Amino acid sequence: MVRDSEFGQRLQRLRQQAGMTRPVLGDLAGRSASWVKALETGRLQQPRLPMLIRLAEILDLEDLTQLTGDQPLVRSLYGKTSHPALPKISEALASYPASASSDDPDLSSEAIAARTRQAWALWHGAAYQRSAIATLLPGLLRDARIAVRQLDGNERREALATLAQVYHLTQLYLSFQPPASLVLLSGDRAMTAAQDADDPHAMAAAAWYVNHVYRDAGEQHDARVELALEISELLKPEKQGDDLALWGLLRLAIALSYAKIGREGDALRYWDEADKAAKALGDDYVHPWLMFGRSMVDAYMITIQADLMHSGYAIRQAAKVDLGKMPSATRRSFHTAETARAHFMRDESLATISLLSKAHKESPDTFGFSLFAQSAVPDLVENGGATVRPDAERLASILGLND
Template sequence: MPDRTDNALTFGQRVRRARERAGLTRPVVAGLVGRSSDWVKGIENGTIGMPRLPMLLHLAQVLGVDDVADLTGEERIASSTYAKTAHADLPMIKRALSTYRLTRRDEEPEPVAVLAGRVRAAWRLWHGPEQERTAGHRSRIAQLLPDLLADTQHAVRALDSAERRQALALQAQVYHLAQLYLSFQPAPDLVVLTGDRAMSAAQDADSPQAIAAAAWYMNHVYRDAGEAADARVELAEEAASLLRAEDPEHIARRGLLMLAVALSYAKIGREGQAWRYWDKADADARRLGDDYAHEWLIFGRGIVDAYALTMHNDLGHPGKALEVAAALDVGAVPSATRRSYHLIEAARAHGMRDEGVAAVHLLRKAHEESPETIQYNLHTRAALPGLVKAGPPMVREDARRLAVEIGVPV
C-alpha cells in the first residue's frame, strides 16, 4: 500500500526518502535515469520541479517505488494534464501519412519552382505571427499537409534527374512540417515515421543540406524517445561533416547540428560537452551575422542565445537560465512558435525557483505569441494545475483562466 503517513512532505523530500531507503547515492540514481547528480540534488531540494510523466515513472522504477503516489503524495497527477492532447485534425493527418498511392496520376506534376513556393508558404504559415491568423498554426498547416504530401510524392515519382532530387528535398521539408505538427500529439509512431521518411528523402536527394536538416529533426525524435545521447551525437556530427564551410546555407545547418549535440548533452547532464558544442553553434551564428536567420530552420543569433536558456534549465541551473533570459531579445527570433517556446522555457526557470508570479506572466506572454504552442506544451500542462492550487494568491486566478483557455484540467 502507498505510504501516506506524511502528506506534508514535498515531492523532493519523498524522492530523497525513497533513495535513502533504497541505499542509493545521488550519482548512482543520476546514472540510472540518465541525468546528472546536480539534477537529482535539484529534484530533492526543490529547485527542479516534478519531471514529466515518462521520467517520473523511470525515477520511481529506479528507486524501487511500486506506486508513483509514494513520490507525488498530495501532488496528484491527472493523466489528462500530462497527456499529449490530440489536435482535432490529427485523424486527417494520420490518413494522409498512411495513404499509399500505388498507381501514377495521369496529370503532369507541378513545376518544382511552384512546389517550392507552396512549401515556403507553408513554412511562413508555421512560423508567422499567430495573431494574424483565423486559426492556430497547427490548424492551418493541417489543411495544407495532405495536398503537399500527395503532390510532392507525385513529383518524386514523375520527375527525373536534377528535378527529381529537388522534389525529394522538398518532400523532406513537407515531412518536417508533418513532424512538427505531430509533436506533442498522442502519435509517437507517426513522429518517428515522418522523421525517418524525411531522412530517406534527403538521402535519395543526395543533398547535404537536406540531410543536415533531417538530422536536426531526427535528433528531436531521438531525444523524445529517450535514445542514447551517443547515437544522437554521432548522427549530428556525421551530417555536419557533409557540409561546406564557405556556404551560408551550410554554415546555418552546421550550427543547427552543433546545437542539437549541445542540447543532447545538456539533457544527460554532461555540462562541459554541452557548452563546448554550444560554443561551436555560437561561432557559426557569429559568422553569419546578428541579422541572419534561416528562412525556415530559423537558425541564427536569436535561437542560439535562446537555447542556452533551455540548456541551463536541463542542467538544473535556473538562476543561470534567468540570467540568459534577462538579456534575451525574444523579438530577434523570427518565429512566433519559437518565441512562445522560449518564453515557456523562461517560465520553467522561474517555476524551478518557485517564482510563480513571473512564471504565470511569461506563460501568458507565450500564449499571446502562439496559443497552439502553449496549448500542447507538456511543461505548461504540468505546471498550471500547481500554480492554480498553490501559486501566489495574486496570480492563481490568472493561472486558472489560462488553464481553461488551453484546456488543462485544474
C-alpha cells in the first residue's frame, strides 16, 4: 500500500486544485477540518475504500488512482473474513489427486456434470452458499480432475469444460478471503481447462471470471479487455441461445472494466451491446449458472454508474431493476448492496443501512463477505446518527466487527 504521507500530499494537492479549503472538504465528507489535516499530514492512515470513493466524488476525480497513486488498490486487502471450510477447500485446490474420492465413484462426464449442476443450484439457491457447496467441492475437485485423466475423446473434452465450471465455483467460494493467490490460481486453472476442452462457451465463461479476478484487484485492464474481445470472436451470437448470452456476458465484462478506470463512453457503449443481447434473448431468458439475462444486465448498470461516481444515476437505475426476477440469492444480495453503495456515496445513511439490512436478509453469506459492507458498516456506526446506529451496530455484530 502507498505510504500515508504520499497519499496525504496527493489529497492536499487535489483539494487545492479544486479550490477547496479543509473545512469545506471535511464538511462535504461528513468529517472535520482537523480530520482532513490529519490525512494530509500523514497522521491518519489512508481511509477505507468507501471514504476514498466519497473523496474522489467530492473532488470530481475520474480515476481513484489520482488519490491512491499508480500502485493499484487491491480490494482483497480489505477482506479478512474466512469461512470455516477454507483450509479444506484450499487443500483440495492445491492437491494433485491420484485416486477418486470414494471406492467406486461414477467418473463419467455425465455424472460429473450432474454433480456440478447440483453445486451451482446450491450456490445460487442457498442463503449460506459457501457452507452449502463446501460439502461438495473437495470431492468434486478431486473427481473432476481424475475423470479428465481417465477419459478420452469427446467425453474428455466435456469433462474438461465441466472441470472449468468446478474451478469457477472454487473461485467464487474463495472470493474476498485470504489468501488472494488462491483466487488467481482457480481462475487460471479454469481458463486452462476451458482451452484444453477447445470449447468456446467454456472459454467465454472463464474469461468472465478472470475479468472478475483482475478487475477486483485493479490490475491488467488492457489484458482482460483484449481477452474478452478475442474470445468473443469464437462465439456465434447470430445463433442466439447460449452463444448470444455469452457474447453479451463478455460485452458486460468489458463495460465493467472500463467503468472501473473511469472511461465512461467505452463503459456505456459496451453495456449497450450487452443490453441488446439480453433484449434479443427475451425477458424470460436466464443462463442457468452464469445468470446472464435482462435483470443481470440492468443490475450491473448500478455498479457501472457507481464506479463512474455517478451515484444519482446509479440510484435511478436501481429503481428500474426488479431483482426479484433474478433466480440467485447471492446475486440479489450483491446488487442490493451495490445500490446501498450508491446511497453511501451521497451520505444517505438511512437508505444505506436499510438496503444493507435487505442484502443481509437475501443472503447472509454474500453479505458477510461483502467488502463494501465490512468497510461501510463501521462508518455508519460512528457517523450514521442516532436513527441509523442501532441497525448499524446490529450489522457490525453480524459481521464480527465488534470482536
